Amino acid sequence: MSVQTPPHPAGLAPAPAPFLDVRDLRVHFPTEDGLVRSVDGVSFTLEKGRTLGIVGESGSGKSVTSLALLGLHKGTRAQVSGEIRLEGRDLVALPEAEMRALRGRTVSMIFQDPLSALHPFFTVGSQIAEAYRVHHKVSKKEARDRAVEMLKRVGIPQPERRAGDYPHQFSGGMRQRAMIAMSLVCDPALLIADEPTTALDVTVQAQILDLIGDLQEEFGSAVVIITHDLGVVSDVADDILVMYGGRRIEYGSTRDVLKNPQHPYTWGLLRSMPHLTGDVGERLDPIPGSPPSLIHLPGGCAFHPRCAYKGWVPDGRCTRERPELRLLSGSARHLAACHLTDEAKQEIRGGTGPDDHAATARTAR
Numbered sequence: 001m002s003v004q005t006p007p008h009p010a011g012l013a014p015a016p017a018p019f020l021d022v023r024d025l026r027v028h029f030p031t032e033d034g035l036v037r038s039v040d041g042v043s044f045t046l047e048k049g050r051t052l053g054i055v056g057e058s059g060s061g062k063s064v065t066s067l068a069l070l071g072l073h074k075g076t077r078a079q080v081s082g083e084i085r086l087e088g089r090d091l092v093a094l095p096e097a098e099m100r101a102l103r104g105r106t107v108s109m110i111f112q113d114p115l116s117a118l119h120p121f122f123t124v125g126s127q128i129a130e131a132y133r134v135h136h137k138v139s140k141k142e143a144r145d146r147a148v149e150m151l152k153r154v155g156i157p158q159p160e161r162r163a164g165d166y167p168h169q170f171s172g173g174m175r176q177r178a179m180i181a182m183s184l185v186c187d188p189a190l191l192i193a194d195e196p197t198t199a200l201d202v203t204v205q206a207q208i209l210d211l212i213g214d215l216q217e218e219f220g221s222a223v224v225i226i227t228h229d230l231g232v233v234s235d236v237a238d239d240i241l242v243m244y245g246g247r248r249i250e251y252g253s254t255r256d257v258l259k260n261p262q263h264p265y266t267w268g269l270l271r272s273m274p275h276l277t278g279d280v281g282e283r284l285d286p287i288p289g290s291p292p293s294l295i296h297l298p299g300g301c302a303f304h305p306r307c308a309y310k311g312w313v314p315d316g317r318c319t320r321e322r323p324e325l326r327l328l329s330g331s332a333r334h335l336a337a338c339h340l341t342d343e344a345k346q347e348i349r350g351g352t353g354p355d356d357h358a359a360t361a362r363t364a365r
Contacts, residue, residue, distance in 0.1 A: 020046040022069075024082040025042045026041060026079070026081045034296070038061050049222065051225060052222075054066075054241045055229070055240060060246065062194075066109065066192045068080060069190070069224065108183040110192070115168075125148065125162075156181070187221075209235070230258070240252065240254050250266050251336075262345065264309050264340070288306055313339040323338055328342075
């Protein structure tokens with residue numbers, strides 16, 4: 001279900017289209033075992049200068065969504081449908097040659113593992129310079145100067161010298177900074193960061209997130225951060241999209257989703273995070289079970305096999321009927337897909353449930 005735009009009163013001009021408008025995106029992969037529904041009807045919008053955090057466990061469809069935004073499923077067996085409109089242009093229908101011209105210049109990505117994304121046989125500076133020359137007719141010297149400038153802007157010490165080093169000569173945090181430099185070298189309007197802080201210690205993690213935020217402010221880019229950790233996006237994202245089983249299950253502003261989460265899966269994500277304000281030795285409360293197979297999704301709500309509250313919904317609706325993503329009463333843009341009534345959620349939480357864990361996400365880093 002996508003949020004419908006209400007009709008505009010007569011005589012008033014329609015509101016401008018969002019910078020990024022994803023509607024009913026589906027990415028399916030045919031296999032010998034069946035159809036893998038990695039992304040199944042995802043919709044969201046994003047404006048320039050704002051950040052969207054897409055959150056969920058491994059296998060929820062986050063990274064497949066990000067690759068679709070870059071058009072990297074073109075030429076594969078993936079079945080992609082729906083719309084990805086960037087400044088009015090539908091990227092799903094765009095020919096590969098035109099998509100290639102956008103990729104790196106208008107839309108760019110920070111990949112999860114910079115050591116794999118950076119070529120081991122070429123210096124870091126030459127790779128950043130090459131990314132710049134693909135989209136700009138400049139000399140090799142101008143491109144190298146631009147690479148050194150970008151390394152300096154992302155905080156690499158002695159950028160002139162380090163531009164001549166190879167990826168293995170950089171630490172993990174510095175490699176991630178180099179990836180950010182490469183992603184931003186062409187001043188993209190949309191930046192996608194796929195698990196940008198994975199395998200980094202918490203201090204470097206905070207530095208990388210702050211760097212992305214600072215550069216976003218400088219360049220005015222729209223940013224999509226893909227992560228499994230609500231703590232990562234709590235301070236940097238304006239909006240949060242929670243995914244499970246390839247579908248949206250909660251979507252709204254960061255404040256709404258963290259302060260007043262409305263889906264048991266979001267409650268579980270918050271409760272399973274360590275935080276600084278808890279008692280010493282306090283045990284985490286992980287979500288039981290494992291994410292579902294994207295080939296054989298459970299009937300009804302995909303989360304129901306792991307949900308402790310399905311018994312609160314009468315007539316076994318959780319096992320039979322897929323909940324629609326609906327706008328919450330009293331909210332302008334907070335949506336959740338759950339059969340639990342508002343009264344049931346209040347009783348379950350008893351005033352001390354998931355709301356207490358809003359602070360968890362903000363102290364996890």
